[in-house]
Amino acid sequence: MGLRRVLIANRGEIALRVVRAAKSLGLETVLAASAADRDSLAAREADRVVVLGPAPARASYLNADLVVHAAKATGCDALHPGYGFLSERAALARLCEEQGVAFVGPTSQSIEAVGDKLAARRLARAAGVAMTPGSAKLESAEAALAFAREIGFPVVTKASAGGGGRGMVVARDARALVEGFERAAQEAREAFGDGTLYLERYVERARHVEVQVVGLGDGRVLHFGERDCSMQRRYQKMIEEAPAAALPAATRARLHKAAVDLLASIKYRNAGTVEFLYDVECDKFYFMEVNARIQVEHPVSEMISGADLITLQLEVAGGVAPALAQRDISAHGHAVEARILAEDPARGFLPSPGRVTRWRPPHGEGVRVDSAMFEGALVPPYYDSMIAKLIVHAPDRPRAVARLREALAAFEVEGVATNLPLLREVTAHPDFLDNRLDTRWLENVFLPHYGQPRE
């Protein structure tokens, strides 16, 4: 192991997960936290805690200078950014490179190459990866309309600078496109400071599938199979599975190859995910984007492959090529993750921060809970509302789903409202049991009837 001491610049379950993974490799850990997180579980388990700034993320977790200063001043030779916050900012990776701190992630160049979606599409095209028909940067609604007539409706506008549904407007005809274009550009400007839009053909019934990879930085890219994350609300994932059971074997193999080829072409280093849309009816997949970080849902890939992706990340960052070849990685069984959020589905998914007065996560064979919560902990109002990830593993999908339902039924949380009641109903729905899902299912099929009395 080339590293000695790692700074973890994040919070919640991922900070705890990285602290434990680093310790398992014999590394010393320094947690860089905000004032609101100085007594968190990760803070208790880390060898040292430094408080960056006050609770708001802008003044703490989102300040790259503060984070790198903390790493240097505490003698860290590596920095793990977790997910969210600064994890995909090329500026942070570059600052680490300049200061001689190993960034546990891709090079700043790679982050830039895949961070801009139009640039990423050019890479994908060069690597021969299939894409939905899409435009280059569009200057006006008129240009968008001309392009839409060429490729055919429906189309969707997308922001070049980022995702998460911002700047996305689905248009089924010319009028809707002209009306939606300015609104989408405005949304993109507000969210990313850049209103640049492009246009793609819209796939009506699509699944979200993605491939987990770890690049070694020398052109070799290992993959750890794919995930299906079609269960989404407003483009936010709620349930993720591995493998994507709806894929035919031949399609699966092509999907893996596409992801590997794309990232091998830039000698990608460390963990990343290549996201695709899968058109169920045509059995075709299209490149969407690359996420240049470890993702929330990485545990389902760990459960089916037996790999520990966080320790792998640290090893790669330390310059140690893992003693692992693609032929050593194989998928076993089926894994499902449900995100437990401190949000109240009965009140429009209103975030519900507060004191957790009862915390009894489920346990048992094939059940894993990644969380930094405990009885008496405070869910602060400043950050993301996810308080736990419940992950189950079983020999096949039906048994994994059964295990998930048992675990959800046993999960007890009091003091803050959660989405557990919603998850219990979603996982009992025939469409979920039979795996008849697409990315709009939750919003279009399930939620309109949620909370209404059964007939």
Add this chain to the structure above:
Amino acid sequence: MSEIKPRDVEALLEIFETSDWREMKLKLDGLELFVSKTPGARPAAFVEAAPPAPVAAAPAAKPGGGTTPDHWVSVRAPNLGTFYRAPKPGAPPFVKVGQHVEPTTEVCLIEVMKLFTTVFAGVAGTVRQVLVEDTELVEFDQPLVLIEPDA
């Protein structure tokens, strides 16, 4: 500090909750706030909050063995960074123990990646203690200098 919103009070309460402070007293514009983790505790006289930040948190609790008089005010770090007592190496320090300061007197610098932030006394009084060594790493909200306010 023109308008205090419920959200600000909430944020203050969160900070208090997650801190190891026993009490918090605050006076801002028309607002007076006293919270305590001791049941039945009542506020003593309010300390005047000095206008130019940093937060002049009321009783400077931590250092030493509780020998610090209650009315002394600690100047705290606005964020994590490296503490500098002097404007440049070899120069005399901004302030010395026993020196009188005004609210706008510079007391130290906090450096983050070569960017220096000046920290002001925030209160008129006499410097009683400098709690941090030169070039040491300080964290957000760490007490740096103790000042005995003018009577």
